[in-house]
Amino acid sequence: MTTLSPTARHLIDGFQRGLPLRPRPYAEMADRLGVDEETVLALLARLQAEGVVSRVGAVVEPHAAGWSTLAAMSVPPWALAQIADFVSAYPEVNHNYEREHRLNLWFVVTAPTPEAVRRVLDGIEYRVGVPVLDLPLEEAFRLDLGFALQWH
Amino acid sequence: MALTPFERRLLTAIEDGLPFVPRPYALIGERVGASEAAVIAGLTGLLERGVIRRLGVVVRHHELGYRANAMTVWDVPDGAVRGAAAVLVGLPFVTLCYRRPRRPPLWPYNLFCMVHGKDRGVVEAQVEEATAAAGLSGLPRAILFSKRRFKQRGARYAPAPAMKETAWTPSTAAS
Numbered sequence: 001m002t003t004l005s006p007t008a009r010h011l012i013d014g015f016q017r018g019l020p021l022r023p024r025p026y027a028e029m030a031d032r033l034g035v036d037e038e039t040v041l042a043l044l045a046r047l048q049a050e051g052v053v054s055r056v057g058a059v060v061e062p063h064a065a066g067w068s069t070l071a072a073m074s075v076p077p078w079a080l081a082q083i084a085d086f087v088s089a090y091p092e093v094n095h096n097y098e099r100e101h102r103l104n105l106w107f108v109v110t111a112p113t114p115e116a117v118r119r120v121l122d123g124i125e126y127r128v129g130v131p132v133l134d135l136p137l138e139e140a141f142r143l144d145l146g147f148a149l150q151w152h
Numbered sequence: 153m154a155l156t157p158f159e160r161r162l163l164t165a166i167e168d169g170l171p172f173v174p175r176p177y178a179l180i181g182e183r184v185g186a187s188e189a190a191v192i193a194g195l196t197g198l199l200e201r202g203v204i205r206r207l208g209v210v211v212r213h214h215e216l217g218y219r220a221n222a223m224t225v226w227d228v229p230d231g232a233v234r235g236a237a238a239v240l241v242g243l244p245f246v247t248l249c250y251r252r253p254r255r256p257p258l259w260p261y262n263l264f265c266m267v268h269g270k271d272r273g274v275v276e277a278q279v280e281e282a283t284a285a286a287g288l289s290g291l292p293r294a295i296l297f298s299k300r301r302f303k304q305r306g307a308r309y310a311p312a313p314a315m316k317e318t319a320w321t322p323s324t325a326a327s
Contacts, residue, residue, distance in 0.1 A: 004216075017206035021192050021199075023175055041172045044209075048172075054210040054305065055169025058195075064203040065155060065163050070252065072259070081300075088303040096303040099223065099296040103259065106223070106296070107303070133255045141237035141249040142265075143205050 004052070007033055008043060012053075019056065062137060067117045068110040069136040072103040073128070080104060083128055092120045103133065155203065158186065162194045163203075169210075214301060218268045220275040224282070225261035227254065227292040233263055239286040240265050245278045260292055272297065 004012070010033050020028040026044075027037040047053040062068040075083045080098060087107055088096045096107040111117045118134075125132040155163070161184045170176040177195070178188040186194070198204040213221070228236055233251055240246050240263075248266040265282065269275040276295070283289055 017208045019208045052215045057169035058204040084302040098299040135252040139251040142241040
């Protein structure tokens with residue numbers, strides 16, 4: 001597990017949302033963190049290289065810009081890693097996890113249209129030979145707004 | 153929430169995140185053939201309409217020690233889902249909460265919530281607290297802790313290149 005500097009923690013605590021929509025967003029972040037813009041740029045690049053930060057960008061409402069679904073499969077444990085790699089190779093698959101359940105492989109498929117999502121699920125089902133459950137979002141009660149991290 | 157062609161280009165251009173340069177919106181503008189001001193106005197509009205939920209640092213929680221990630225699901229009578237969800241989203245440790253369709257017999261659950269934590273025991277206690285608080289005790293429930301993470305990145309909305317049409321075999325999976 002990565003240990004972070006106080007500045008890195010403040011950056012993550014303060015900017016999971018509300019990135020300034022003005023020409024120099026990193027300079028504004030730097031002002032609020034009490035450092036200079038170059039420090040923020042270097043810190044973000046380092047956190048990204050270390051894998052702590054995925055990106056500085058947008059989390060998009062899944063059904064606004066396209067379509068997405070949560071999919072689940074039950075695959076034999078001995079084949080799980082290989083099937084998971086096969087599923088991950090689809091560019092439409094953005095999250096792919098093993099979970100503790102008989103349905104042990106869970107992944108998110110995102111594409112421009114519901115039909116395109118369906119084609120990916122059908123393709124995986126056909127090629128792997130295991131049913132794929134299609135569990136699209138029907139109602140969101142709490143969206144991904146980032147969350148406060150416990151540092152200790 | 154119909155998107156203009158410009159808005160689609162903009163979302164595609166920032167899929168991998170904003171560049172770490174002093175004027176990132178200007179650089180995105182160069183990529184989509186628009187001014188810095190047009191990029192800022194476009195992103196502002198997408199945020200105001202809720203197409204973009206948040207713009208900021210996207211953290212990979214696993215790398216920060218959040219290894220106990222529990223997708224908790226219940227089979228809740230349809231009429232009781234919203235009431236239960238209203239309680240769940242008020243709990244500080246519930247980070248996501250959704251309704252999804254049941255797929256019986258394999259999958260009887262319709263209410264999903266996510267609890268991320270560092271310690272499995274703490275997360276299990278939080279799930280029990282959530283179950284009791286939302287009046288879900290006694291209903292069918294499952295807690296699906298995550299194990300291996302095979303892939304995690306932002307969504308892509310541009311049409312993807314077609315995959316080669318081959319049957320799955322161990323050799324294609326390894327390639």
